[in-house]
Amino acid sequence: MVYYPIIAIVGIPANVITIVILSQGKCGLSRCISHYLITMASSDLLVLIADVVFVRISDCYFPTTFLFNTPVCSFIYMLARTATDLSVWLTIAFTFDRFIGTSCQKLRLRYCTKKTAAVVTGTVCLLFCSKNIPFCFAFAPNFTVNNIGMGCNFKLEFYTEAAWVAYTWIDRTLTPLLPTFLILLLNVLTVGYILTVSRIRKRLRGSKYDVDQNDPELEKRRKSMILLFAVSGNFLLLWITYIIVFVLYQATNYYYANSWNDPMLIADVTSFMLLHLGTCTNTFIYAVIQTKFREELKIWIKHPLEIKLWKRCVHGRIEWEIGIPFRQHDQIWLEAGWWRRRGKGGVLTLSK
Structure with a gap:
């Protein structure tokens, strides 16, 4: 009952401040990286508003508002699903951009630009907004009051019709199964490339000392990679519980909990709590890793x-x-x- 209000109180201002600070371009990041981080913060902010405030908090504290009307709550569910997809896939887009920027020197000059970042993020938004439109038609009212549908419950056909079952599997594969695989793959490839280049540059320089402390190029890449691995690691840690629960549900055909003490129900609720925690952690990651971001954040906090x-x-x-x-x-x-x-x-x- 208290967890989600705290997440909203902390996460919404944190993401707004992050968007403003990064938009000023004073954090020593390229315009391309800043664009990805701004869109990621914007999607996290949308998750907090649509899912945490309009769904979690509203259901607990304001269950009789107009948000409970079936058309409205169907739209809010679709919006929350879209925001979650965007938060995940914009992280993938950022990870892929850093992989190109690190590992593909010829392609980097053309791909790692603000214009390309804008095209990529715009395409991601358009695709996943379109993908989630069917959720608006997947719900039936729990009951009616004066011929007005109230509440949202998945229609019976959602579980039985082949088209809806296929759509559900596509939805779950796109978020989060495929993103998890892609983040792991891209990070492994990036680490492998960095280690190879470090060994080659060390031989060419002929130094017996740690090349990271003497080579400006590797130092620049090291800072970029720390930011990448922090964001990617945060994503994996907070999504892993949800993935495990989802796999267990499918493997055991488990759909209904017998009581609130049911271990599967507890794991399911915990997984969603961790997912929503991820919407306000990136600000603290930037504050720890990026010195200039931390300085700007201190100014906002003090004054x-x-x-x-x-x-x-x-x-x-x-x-x-x-x-x-x-x-x-x-x-x-x-x-x-x-x-x-x-x-x-x-x-x-x-x-x-």
Whole structure:
């Protein structure tokens, strides 16, 4: 009863702050990587809103609202499934991008760009939004009130008709069975390539010392790989319980729990709790691994009331920026309709 409100209270602000910080481009990450991380945080935020708030919390604390109407809760279920798929497959897209960036030098220049990242993430969103539309037609009301369907329960045909059974297997294969295999495969290939390149570069440099401490290229790759393995490892750890439970359900044909103390039911509930925990852990991963992200996060935590929307003039263009004014020696703020920049040499007043 308390777990999901805590997840929402922590996860929603964490993902919003992550999106804003990464959007500013001050974390030392490429625009391509930043784009993937922003879309991943956005999908996690959608999971928190659609699944945690509108389903888990609403069912416990507000069971009689309009969200309980059959058409509405069918749409919310579809939205929650789509958000979960996007969260998983955007992680796959990020992992594949890092594999290309590390292992395929010729393809990296063309693939690891913000434009390609936008096309990939847009395609993923379009495909999985389309894939989950049938869920809107998979539910029947639990009961009716004044000829209005209330509640959502899968139709009997969902379990018996061949088309629905096939659709269910496709859905479960796409999330999470295939993604788990792909993440493991891509990480193994990436690690193998990095170890091979490290040995080759060490021979070419002819150094007897640890090449990671002397080679700027390998140091850059090492930081990128730490971020990749942290995100991928977090995904695998939090999804493994769900995968095991799903396999056990299918192997034993177990569908109904006898009581709340049933071990399979406890495992099932625990697996979903871990999945939803994964929607707010990436922010803390970035804070631990990325120094510049951690510095920006500290500013947001220490001075939340000073965060404002500021406007600046860059090469004749007007841009908006969210941040804290009067910071360091390069500060831009609005006063009496004029844009002013304060530098080391004094104050420069720009035209409106």
